[in-house]
Amino acid sequence: xxxxxxxxxxxxxxxxxxxxxxxxxxxxxxxxxxxxxxxxxxxxxxxxxxxxxxxxxxxxxxxxxxxxxxxxxxxxxxxxxxxxxxxxxxxxxxxxxxxxxxxxxxxxxxxxxxxxxxxxxxxxxxxxxxxxxxxxxxxxxxxxxxxxxxxxxxxxxxxxxxxxxxxxxxxxxxxxxxxxxxxxxxxxxxxxxxxxxxxxxxxxxxxx
Amino acid sequence: xxxxxxxxxxxxxxxxxxxxxxxxxxxxxxxxxxxxxxxxxxxxxxxxxxxxxxxxxxxxxxxxxxxxxxxxxxxxxxxxxxxxxxxxxxxxxxxxxxxxxxxxxxxxxxxxxxxxxxxxxxxxxxxxxxxxxxxxxxxxxxxxxxxxxxxxxxxxxxxxxxxxxxxxxxxxxxxxxxxxxxxxxxxxxxxxxxxxxxxxxxxxxxxx
DNA sequence: GTCTATAATTGGATAGAC
DNA sequence: GTCTATCCAATTATAGAC
Numbered sequence: 473x474x475x476x477x478x479x480x481x482x483x484x485x486x487x488x489x490x491x492x493x494x495x496x497x498x499x500x501x502x503x504x505x506x507x508x509x510x511x512x513x514x515x516x517x518x519x520x521x522x523x524x525x526x527x528x529x530x531x532x533x534x535x536x537x538x539x540x541x542x543x544x545x546x547x548x549x550x551x552x553x554x555x556x557x558x559x560x561x562x563x564x565x566x567x568x569x570x571x572x573x574x575x576x577x578x579x580x581x582x583x584x585x586x587x588x589x590x591x592x593x594x595x596x597x598x599x600x601x602x603x604x605x606x607x608x609x610x611x612x613x614x615x616x617x618x619x620x621x622x623x624x625x626x627x628x629x630x631x632x633x634x635x636x637x638x639x640x641x642x643x644x645x646x647x648x649x650x651x652x653x654x655x656x657x658x659x660x661x662x663x664x665x666x667x668x669x670x671x672x673x674x675x676x677x678x679x680x
Numbered sequence: 681x682x683x684x685x686x687x688x689x690x691x692x693x694x695x696x697x698x699x700x701x702x703x704x705x706x707x708x709x710x711x712x713x714x715x716x717x718x719x720x721x722x723x724x725x726x727x728x729x730x731x732x733x734x735x736x737x738x739x740x741x742x743x744x745x746x747x748x749x750x751x752x753x754x755x756x757x758x759x760x761x762x763x764x765x766x767x768x769x770x771x772x773x774x775x776x777x778x779x780x781x782x783x784x785x786x787x788x789x790x791x792x793x794x795x796x797x798x799x800x801x802x803x804x805x806x807x808x809x810x811x812x813x814x815x816x817x818x819x820x821x822x823x824x825x826x827x828x829x830x831x832x833x834x835x836x837x838x839x840x841x842x843x844x845x846x847x848x849x850x851x852x853x854x855x856x857x858x859x860x861x862x863x864x865x866x867x868x869x870x871x872x873x874x875x876x877x878x879x880x881x882x883x884x885x886x887x888x
Numbered sequence: 889g890t891c892t893a894t895a896a897t898t899g900g901a902t903a904g905a906c
Numbered sequence: 907g908t909c910t911a912t913c914c915a916a917t918t919a920t921a922g923a924c
Contacts, residue, residue: 507807511719595863596804600720610867641880652860655803659818672849
């Protein structure tokens with residue numbers, strides 16, 4: 473990319489300092505992708521922030537796509553590990569849905585306070601992604617939706633969740649809202665808003 | 681951009697052939713932005729599709745930001761003109777909301793059948809936008825939300841719409857869903873899905 | 889208005905010394 | 907593992923002929 477200015481945003485980072493260079497590269501790459509997109513950052517940007525030369529990055533990740541793919545796999549693994557621990561835990565489906573919402577909110581806030589989620593960004597840029605990355609993004613979305621579908625279906629059976637229509641379409645609608653709201657909220661600059669929107673989604677699904 | 685391959689998607693274009701070069705450039709630029717993002721296309725890509733040299737594009741739009749800004753203004757004007765004619769028309773708020781949904785669906789389908797909306801894309805890439813473009817995007821979102829808020833508030837008063845919580849948060853939630861669903865649906869490749877998701881949103885807002 | 893030519897810069901990636 | 911040096915292609919943009 474050429475025109476874009478890489479500006480600093482205030483970070484509310486709760487992230488641990490990277491132990492080694494490879495980890496540091498991955499962390500910085502995630503920040504850059506989440507803020508500027510996969511077409512909006514370069515190895516030079518990473519090098520500047522990590523404090524190495526861009527040639528050194530190629531040693532760890534031969535191509536930019538390799539880097540994005542490794543990062544995508546890591547992010548997906550971490551997310552679904554958290555999601556799994558929610559699903560196998562105790563509590564009603566409504567309570568589990570609440571924890572799932574929290575997962576998104578944390579992801580949003582932690583991601584630089586000025587970001588949309590990692591996969592939300594790659595999803596928007598879907599048309600210009602490498603095939604392997606595109607597959608990874610598609611899988612992230614479809615896995616979220618299928619697990620969310622199972623959850624709210626359970627909630628309807630046990631009576632803790634109430635919604636009209638099919639569980640699967642409802643799940644897609646919820647997931648779309650969580651992803652879409654990140655874009656809307658970021659443009660408004662009012663980060664507090666995200667939590668309030670989630671609260672509204674909760675009202676639409678749980679209370680009726 | 682470097683890695684991305686500019687692939688052809690099947691177009692369901694209902695768009696008139698451009699009358700002059702300037703218009704043609706704008707039309708092609710919109711297609712490219714909607715598919716690959718504002719960081720994912722270049723003047724060279726436009727030149728190839730329009731059949732002119734890239735230097736010629738600079739005569740019409742000195743910089744890339746100028747082009748994006750002009751396009752953004754045009755798209756916003758056209759969208760709000762349509763939205764206005766819906767709002768001042770006859771019918772219940774529920775019926776007007778329906779027409780608003782249709783506006784999004786048309787926008788999605790017409791935009792190459794493989795796109796997310798123009799402002800949805802710029803919103804995702806918000807962090808790397810020029811200030812003027814960022815302002816334009818922010819305005820598009822906030823105007824949508826304020827008008828949508830007024831509409832559903834009216835619907836609640838007249839009894840044609842039913843939803844829990846505040847009208848404004850509900851409007852943000854709806855708008856977020858409409859934008860977010862474009863990303864999710866595109867990644868899945870199942871375009872028909874968009875209409876079904878909108879139907880589900882309708883059920884969540886209208887039926888209870 | 890469009891072209892050729894070209895400048896100036898950045899981007900992704902490699903070779904080989906240390 | 908990191909560096910310098912370098913390559914080549916792409917990108918944004920301008921100058922000036924037609």
